[in-house]
Amino acid sequence: MTVHPKVSPASDPTKSDHVVPRARVPEDRVVPEATVARLAVYLRVLGEVAATGSETVSSEDLASAAGVNSAKLRKDLSYIGSNGTRGVGYEVSRLMRQIERVLGLTQRHAVAVVGVGNLGHALAGYSGFSGRGFPLCALFDVDPDLVGIRVNGIVVEHTDRIGEVCAQRGVTIGVIATPGAAAQSVCDQLVAAGVRSILNFAPVVLQVPEQVEVRKVDLAVEMQILSFHVARRHGEFAARNGSAVPARAVGPR
Amino acid sequence: MTVHPKVSPASDPTKSDHVVPRARVPEDRVVPEATVARLAVYLRVLGEVAATGSETVSSEDLASAAGVNSAKLRKDLSYIGSNGTRGVGYEVSRLMRQIERVLGLTQRHAVAVVGVGNLGHALAGYSGFSGRGFPLCALFDVDPDLVGIRVNGIVVEHTDRIGEVCAQRGVTIGVIATPGAAAQSVCDQLVAAGVRSILNFAPVVLQVPEQVEVRKVDLAVEMQILSFHVARRHGEFAARNGSAVPARAVGPR
DNA sequence: ACCTGTGAAGATTTTCACAGCA
DNA sequence: TGCTGTGAAAATCTTCACAGGT
Numbered sequence: 001m002t003v004h005p006k007v008s009p010a011s012d013p014t015k016s017d018h019v020v021p022r023a024r025v026p027e028d029r030v031v032p033e034a035t036v037a038r039l040a041v042y043l044r045v046l047g048e049v050a051a052t053g054s055e056t057v058s059s060e061d062l063a064s065a066a067g068v069n070s071a072k073l074r075k076d077l078s079y080i081g082s083n084g085t086r087g088v089g090y091e092v093s094r095l096m097r098q099i100e101r102v103l104g105l106t107q108r109h110a111v112a113v114v115g116v117g118n119l120g121h122a123l124a125g126y127s128g129f130s131g132r133g134f135p136l137c138a139l140f141d142v143d144p145d146l147v148g149i150r151v152n153g154i155v156v157e158h159t160d161r162i163g164e165v166c167a168q169r170g171v172t173i174g175v176i177a178t179p180g181a182a183a184q185s186v187c188d189q190l191v192a193a194g195v196r197s198i199l200n201f202a203p204v205v206l207q208v209p210e211q212v213e214v215r216k217v218d219l220a221v222e223m224q225i226l227s228f229h230v231a232r233r234h235g236e237f238a239a240r241n242g243s244a245v246p247a248r249a250v251g252p253r
Numbered sequence: 254m255t256v257h258p259k260v261s262p263a264s265d266p267t268k269s270d271h272v273v274p275r276a277r278v279p280e281d282r283v284v285p286e287a288t289v290a291r292l293a294v295y296l297r298v299l300g301e302v303a304a305t306g307s308e309t310v311s312s313e314d315l316a317s318a319a320g321v322n323s324a325k326l327r328k329d330l331s332y333i334g335s336n337g338t339r340g341v342g343y344e345v346s347r348l349m350r351q352i353e354r355v356l357g358l359t360q361r362h363a364v365a366v367v368g369v370g371n372l373g374h375a376l377a378g379y380s381g382f383s384g385r386g387f388p389l390c391a392l393f394d395v396d397p398d399l400v401g402i403r404v405n406g407i408v409v410e411h412t413d414r415i416g417e418v419c420a421q422r423g424v425t426i427g428v429i430a431t432p433g434a435a436a437q438s439v440c441d442q443l444v445a446a447g448v449r450s451i452l453n454f455a456p457v458v459l460q461v462p463e464q465v466e467v468r469k470v471d472l473a474v475e476m477q478i479l480s481f482h483v484a485r486r487h488g489e490f491a492a493r494n495g496s497a498v499p500a501r502a503v504g505p506r
Numbered sequence: 507a508c509c510t511g512t513g514a515a516g517a518t519t520t521t522c523a524c525a526g527c528a
Numbered sequence: 529t530g531c532t533g534t535g536a537a538a539a540t541c542t543t544c545a546c547a548g549g550t
Contacts, residue, residue: 035519040477072520074531075519075521086530087530088531103481105480118374119375196486197483199472220297222470223382227357228355230426231357231360287540311509331511337511338510339509339511
């Protein structure tokens with residue numbers, strides 16, 4: 001079941017020296033997963049800052065615009081070897097380039113979307129896709145009525161041709177927007193075609209080889225998490241006095 | 254000079270005492286945030302198990318279907334005071350009810366979707382919405398061509414009426430599917446209307462009072478995270494000893 | 507024999523707080 | 529003075545490993 005690559009409980013928790021020499025790539029720093037997710041957010045916020053004409057930002061301002069605290073932001077940026085200037089802040093354009101480089105946005109990633117229903121359509125039309133280094137290169141569906149039509153300039157192919165078309169067009173990222181029942185099979189085909197990164201919108205837990213990175217976006221899960229918090233809010237107070245909603249500390253603006 | 258347009262973000266000065274109130278269940282048990290997200294997944298998988306006719310599952314089987322390891326699953330379930338039977342496993346229907354109760358799915362949560370573009374349409378048509386205890390009760394848009402039309406049985410209202418309509422229909426969860434530029438303003442209106450849970454699809458970091466729970470779904474961020482992993486695979490470990498691929502297993506979230 | 511529930515260890519992430527530089 | 533970069537502490541989350549019930 002669980003694969004156990006390493007067994008030895010490792011060594012002394014003296015983190016100061018990275019004992020295991022990683023490959024000799026320039027800027028080889030370990031970027032925590034949690035940090036990666038936030039870097040993308042910082043990048044967008046930096047874009048907004050740049051649009052205002054500011055050439056520098058402080059960690060404080062950037063953090064508050066990104067909704068995190070400034071210590072976290074500084075630590076995140078320190079992982080990517082960034083340097084701002086003490087007493088001044090970060091140079092916006094330089095920092096943007098740095099984050100883009102770390103996120104691999106200096107290369108383009110050809111994207112295929114499988115499933116051209118409501119959601120697939122919306123995705124295909126999403127400008128942030130092609131606009132931001134993720135050119136949409138292929139669309140697939142099983143529905144004969146959809147195969148052959150053109151969406152956002154791309155002709156919809158039959159899912160049977162996933163392997164062939166993805167290989168041909170160098171697809172590196174696959175987006176699954178099919179019904180749940182079809183998702184695993186589609187996923188298998190993408191993986192067979194060499195796709196190693198998948199964004200899954202189908203309400204299914206995909207089983208993939210470990211080298212494949214899957215990100216899941218699940219509306220039902222998000223709604224249920226919100227539901228939990230709604231219930232919690234009511235539960236904490238309602239038990240005692242039966243009132244619907246606890247007094248609000250913040251009124252309408 | 255400062256970037257933040259609005260009031261306090263979900264984190265800031267006032268946040269010195271940042272101890273997020275832990276999630277509580279009537280029994281005074283604490284459910285970690287990370288666990289809450291997985292409970293929703295377990296619930297779906299349990300549904301699939303139930304469909305096969307099994308009346309019990311082991312932590313091992315359930316975990317593998319949910320893509321997590323069994324120790325984690327058992328610990329998660331222990332937080333909700335669940336009990337399976339040693340030597341046997343968990344009773345499927347009982348466990349489902351328990352999770353539903355903890356997630357607050359025993360009550361209905363009226364949902365409003367703001368923004369009836371491509372994505373909003375897709376969301377409005379999403380069956381898992383109304384089907385699963387989240388009745389879609391209101392739709393809003395600014396576009397005069399959309400206001401008044403009926404989508405999935407719901408008449409689209411103008412966003413000016415968010416406050417009025419949400420209050421009237423008892424909306425507790427708001428979904429923002431507008432362009433980024435409109436999102437903050439829409440959010441403010443939802444909050445003013447008493448909505449305390451928001452699912453945000455707009456590529457913006459919303460600034461909200463701290464009692465409001467915001468979940469963000471951000472396609473660009475997801476793509477960029479995948480991009481990072483693509484780049485890492487190709488870059489760093491390329492020529493390390495010939496053995497297995499160094500990529501570490503990364504579970505969903 | 508099998509499988510849950512959980513204390514404790516380990517790993518990761520967040521926050522604090524301050525040294526040090528422009 | 530103002531703000532970054534970062535050790536170190538704290539908090540959170542994951543995994544181990546086994547006691548204990550069936």
